Amino acid sequence: MPESIFAAACSRIGQTVLHIDRNDYYSGDWSSFSLKGIQNWVEQQKRSCDDDLKYSQTDEASILKEGEYLLKMPLKAKNFKDIEMKFHIDENKEKAPTEQESYVQEKVHLSVTDGKGNPEAESGRKDEVNKKQIENNGVDPLPVDTNINYNASQSSSETQLQDFAKDENQSQSFTDQALSGDKEAENQTEVPLDLVSIDDSEKRTMEGNVTSGSEAQLEVENKGYMSSTNEAEKKCKDWSPSEIQKEWRRFSLDLSPKVLYCAGHMVELLIASDIAKYCEFKTVTRVLTLLSGKLERVPCSRADVFSSKLVSMLEKRMLMKFLTFCMDYEKQPEEYQEYLGKPFSEFLASKRLSENIKHFVQHSISMTTDKDSTDEGLRKTKKFLQSLGRYGNTAFLWSLYGSGELPQSFCRMCAVFGGVYCLNFTASQIILNKEGRCQGIITTAGQRIDCKWLVMESSYSPEEFISPTYPRSISRAILLTDKPLLPTDTQELSMLCLPCIDDPYRPVHVLELPPGSMAAPQGIYVFHLTRLAGDHVSVNDDLSFAVKTLFQEADDDDKPKVLWSMYFRQNNTSQIERSASVPENVFLMPGPGPEIDADTPVHLAKDLFQKLYPGEEFLPKAPNPEDIIYIDNAEASTSGANQSDFKEQSGDTDKTQNLDASKLQSSEVVYAEPSSNDQSAESSDQSGIVVDS
The missing domain is CATH 3.50.50.60 (FAD/NAD(P)-binding domain)
Incomplete structure (x- = not known):
């Protein structure tokens, strides 16, 4: 990068x-x-x-x-080694239909005509149509002669699909570009006849590509189905390796995942250079922590602190007072001077903070260990607080895809x-x-x-x-699961700093990406685990505490089930000599x-x-295309003149720019900088970046 x-x-x-x-x-x-x-x-x-x-x-x-x-x-x-990739689920030979699939099969009636126009028996349609029957009857792989019996009106079912689309759009951050790309991919895929009627059409609808009745060739006769889809979606799908492989285009898996501080240098550069127009972002909606063996949401903002049930009223005042101090800690050096060079945990203890508050500040806000110094902890805490609230109730952004x-x-x-x-x-x-x-x-x-x-x-x-x-390498894991860590009514993009019992100085950083982050299809969540590698220990063993703590070990466990995993070791080349x-x-x-x-x-x-390049501006904002003047050889070589003059009106003042024609060549670009009162000149603030919250 x-x-x-x-x-x-x-x-x-x-x-x-x-x-x-x-x-x-x-x-x-x-x-x-x-x-x-x-x-x-x-x-x-x-x-x-x-x-x-x-x-x-x-x-x-x-x-x-x-x-x-x-x-x-x-x-x-040779930056990667010890790579292990595998599925943790078996291929189901006869998979029982899910609740929503059974509902569709009961409510949707299809009748298929053969090549001669004679309708197939409805009971026979319930069985799978094999290739031999298709060839004998002359039925196309994509059924254009499919007749559908409805018990509900056309307008009623269209309204249901529109309502369903609204619900889906509220819980997902799919862009128009992504939708169009998915439709193109689907149009290029040949779908078997037996899947179009129920399975594939229903699957595409449930996974975010809401199609019209004519496109899906499917109508639902009961409004109750639409109200039951939200409950059905909350139940985990029984995935198989082949089904996951079919959705390969919808995955976006990072080798080195990084979040962006909302007020960090990367975000400021993206805005100042106008490169933000090439990216889209989603907010990290929650920071989690493991408190007394249970995952909890960390209160970060003022609203979170005073609405949280994890801390008492006294602790709320205590936390707000400390966070207020951290925002301007440089102005009060007497408060921390004697702890400079000492562990941040000692400074927190000196403030007489409760154990819960110290845990939140150290492991979730500053994300430091007992080895990190006080000045490092204060600096990281301030950086977090400065980023909080710029793009909503969060301190971090994630780049879509x-x-x-x-x-x-x-x-x-x-x-x-x-x-x-x-x-x-x-x-x-x-x-x-x-x-x-x-x-x-x-x-x-x-x-x-x-x-x-x-x-x-x-x-x-x-x-x-x-x-x-070389410094210590990095232990990495990418996991695909069937559900999030803490299920809620909406998709949450989560972060977690997990101290490990084997070595608390090397915490595991966990990043949870829902389908709305464009990292996976509907029903699958992506988890990134990152930890400084230990000495003489395998990657699996290095991350085993986090995996056993957060994910399912038995089938009757309520934790997320790992469907697929990739473990690898990455050289830490961030500090080369x-x-x-x-x-x-x-x-x-x-x-x-x-x-x-x-x-x-x-x-x-x-x-x-x-x-x-001392004295040069670092990545200035690109000019507006309307402010670019293209000059070719014919314009530059005006007879009897060595210079080409033009005037630019700016308010009541005339500005004259002289161009040396002898230095201009074909297709050379001259930038006419917009004036200060030009409405096309955007200021470098949060309006310059697109964030989907």
């Missing part, structure tokens, strides 16, 4: 940018995949680099100049301003001169490309450039770390940009 942000900033000020990627997808270690995509990714991780990209046969004499030499770069990243959308949005901005992107294509060798400065690269196609600066993620770096010491042999014009960017938010990449990209 930091490379994408830096590339967009360079392209925005007119620099020539070539962004190459060894993968056939964007975002690298920050990427998001569909279910089939992540299965293919696992297979790629198991293959050797010889199966993908290869080193080119380079004729050094024809490519290199005097005094230059080559240094090999790795062609494949996954965190992988964020680096892609910066890549798009880079491409808009002339950046070139090449996937499945990378550098195989670095060209160095006798002074040790980078002159360029040799690609896997054997092509030489010269460059002024070379910026790369650490997995592209030769071993000589990185110190051999450059060796002394790194050329002065080569810069290594860290990868994702165990932190929960996406602010670190912004700092890294901005620091590097200001180092290489």
Whole structure:
């Protein structure tokens, strides 16, 4: 991600940018995949680099100049290992119909005509129509001659479908784009005859794609069915592996999931640069905690605190007083001065807070451990409180379709301003001169490309450039379940910081994504588990406490049931150490770390940009298309004039901008900045970002 942000900033000020990627997808270690995509990714991780990209046969004499030499770069990243992926459910041979399916079968009557126009017996339609019968009767796979018997009026059933659509839209955050994409995918899928009548049409309706009566060829005769769907939806569906695989397009699974602080640096950059228009967000609606062995919702805002039944009135005043202090703690250094450098937990104890309040502040608001210092805890608490309330009653945002959308949005901005992107294509060798400065690269196609600066993620770096010491790796798990942690009437996007009994200094961060986050189809919830890895322990054992505590171990358990899981270990490259042999014009960017938010990449990209281009504005807002003036050669080469003048009216004042025609080339873009009173110039506030609460 930091490379994408830096590339967009360079392209925005007119620099020539070539962004190459060894993968056939964007975002690298920050990427998001569909279910089939992540299965293919696992297979790629198991293959050797010889199966993908290869080193080119380079004729050094024809490519290199005097005094230059080559240094090999790795062609494949080795940031992931110990990957285990499997289903935890069996394929049901004869699955009993659910309550809503049984209801539909009782209330919906279908009669199918054969190829000669004779109606099939209604009792015979209840049995599955096999392929042999279809061929003999000449019935199309998609039944155009299906006649439906109704006992209810057309207008009544249309009203029911509209009411059902309203209920679905209130509980889901499906965008028009997503709906249109789903419809296109469905139109491309050939549906068998026996599924169109009840199963598939009903399934599509229940899962959010509400179709009209003519599209589904299905009408319901009783209004009672519509009122019973909400109760039926609350009951967990009995999923099978094949059914989950059929919904592979609806999944969006992150390798490195990150939330955004509502007032964090990433959100501010997205607004200031207008890159927010490429993304959509959903609020993290609740923060959970494990209190006395039970999951509880943490009161964060003033309204939550005073409406919570978890804390007494005395504790409510105590919590509000402490949070008010944290908002301006810098102005009261005498309150915490003696605890600087000491654990934050000691400072909380000095404030005589109750055990519940200390638990909420440490594990859910600041998300710190007993090792974190007081100044770190106060800083994180203030950051949380500053973000609270900007986009509703929450401190965090989640990018719809996954965190992988964020680096892609910066890549798009880079491409808009002339950046070139090449996937499945990378550098195989670095060209160095006798002074040790980078002159360029040799690609896997054997092509030489010269460059002024070379910026790369650490997995592209030769071993000589990185110190051999690495920080602790990261234990990760992605789980698909049949229900949320704490079921409610609405879909909740939840966060949880879970201290573990084996090592409380390494908590497990849990992120719960409902179907409304565009991470999974209806009826399935995605859970991301992240923890700093322990020494000499497997990923499964490292996360076992969280899995056993939060998820179902027996069939009679009320906890969410794990349907599918993927465990893996990820190298923590967030704190790399450059060796002394790194050329002065080569810069290594860290990868994702165990932190929960996406602010670190912004700092890294901005620091590097200001180092290489001091005085330049970092990712200014892109001009409005109406403010762009295109000048071609014919306009620039006006005979008898070396300059082209034009005037722009701004209120009562004339502004004259002089353009040097000799410096203009074909298709060059000149930006006429909007004036201060131009209504098209938007201010950088929360209106610049689309949030679906």
